[in-house]
Amino acid sequence: MQHGKYRFIVGFLALPLALYALFVIWPFIQSIYYSFTDWTGLSPDFQMVGFDNFSRMLEDDVFWKSLQHSLIFVLLLPLVTLSLALFFAFMLNVGGRRRKNAKNAGAITGVRGSSFYKIVYFFPQVLSIAIVALLFQFAYNPNSGAINSALKAVGLDDVQPVWLGDPDLALWCVMAVLIWSTVGFFVVLFSAGMASIPNDFYEAALLDGASRITTFFKITLPLLWDTVQSGWVYMGILALGAESFAVVQIMTVGPNGGGPDYSTIVMPLYVYQKAFRDGQAAYATTIGVALLIVTLLFAAIVMRLGRRERLEY
Template identity: 85%
Template sequence: MQHGKYRFIVGFLALPLAMYALFVVWPFIQSIYYSFTDWTGLSPEFQAVGFGNYRRMLEDAIFWKSLQHSLWLVLLLPLVTLGLALFFAFMINVGGRRRKNAVVAGVRGSSFYKIAYFFPQVLSIAIVALLFQFAFNPNDGMINSALAAVGLDHVQPNWLGDPDLALYCVMAVLVWSTVGFFVVLFSAGMASIPRDFYEAALLDGAGRFTTFFRITLPLLWDTVQSGWVYMGILALGAEAFATVQIMTVGPGGPDYSTTVLPLYVYQTAFRDGQAAYATTIGVALLIVTLAFAAIVMRLGRRERLEF
């Protein structure tokens, strides 16, 4: 029976593992191999150059700028997004005033708020980036027009054209477009927490602040940790690339102020025709992503709570 069981498991997993190895693992191996060559991506001929691409990368000022911007995104974006999502989800589910039929309830209109927060998720990131590109227009964009309407004509920033503001504008768009997903995710987690816990805490005189940090957050910690890793990968991946590519001038902003690692990989490979060097930057991006995930999982490790 045991032999038949293992044969069934191997037969069941063989095809998925083979496809995963072919379409995921093998491209990674190819990228690492090409990073040691001078392949242009336009010709089948190339030569090995050893660690030449890696030495060039370490001396590349644009690479270090891109890495710095990506690290800013990976540190700030999960913090702001998950913090807002936890606050909104808590208020929607258990942060409302006590009512006649329920000791613990969300704020009034919580169903509407869930739909409103989730709405950006139904929009493509390309559409979101285009909409905010128009909104940040310094001449007739919605934001500057609103400032002028309330008498702040002298406050008219060149949002995406200012090297000090452009990256924060990108962050704001990414927060707006992703926070709704985590509001719904955390709301589902909070809905599974027994209301008896909150009622007992309220009887003991605990307030919202205490119940959040002593009940809600510990019981949602696994979900928050997974969300942190997901947001970090998003900040280092396609979402950040698409937003910067569509929204900012260049693209990459004035003086490379919004250039992130995925965008620099794309530009190096398809604009400059330096595929081997692009794969070298891609290897660095892979290392940063794995290091981030490992650090979050290690620092966020705690005893599992069951209820």
């Protein structure tokens, strides 16, 4: 029976693993191989050049700018997004006032209208990231955008930033859009996790006179830690991947985005520019290999630092 069971498991997993190896693992291997060549991406002819692409990458100022911006994203985006999502989810599920009537006295509840707020927070997830980027590109327009128009309406005519045209502000404008577009997903995710925590824990804390802050750090966060850790890794991958690429390319100025003066360039966008704009596919795959290493290091560090004893309830 045991032999038959293992044979069934192997047969069941063989096709999915083969597809995963073909469409995920094999492209990684190809990218690493092409990073040691001079392939242009247009011609089938290429030669091995050894570590020349890696040497060039280490001397490329734009690459270091893109790496710096990607690291800012991967450090700050998960921190800000998950912190806001935890706060909103806690208020929507646990942060309401105590009921005044005797029947529900001491009951755990969210703020009034919490169901409506969940829909509002989740709404950006319904929109494509390209649509979100276009909407905010119009909002950031220094001449006719909604933000500067609102500043004028409240009498702040002298405060009219260029936003995406300012090298000192553009990166933070892009980051704000990424936070706005993703925080709702984690609000719903954390709300589902908080709904599974027994109310007895919160009721006991209320009887002991615990404040909301104490309840959050002593009950909610420890019991929700596995979900937070997974969300941190997922958000970091988004910050290093397609989300940051799409927003930066659509919103920012310059050839194929990344401006002004490479002030918003990120690694995925730089890979795209080198491969499809400049016809340097081999060098683009070299930057892609560096991006892969950064992503794996980030995931490993988060999983290692976030390791703690599992709490069951």
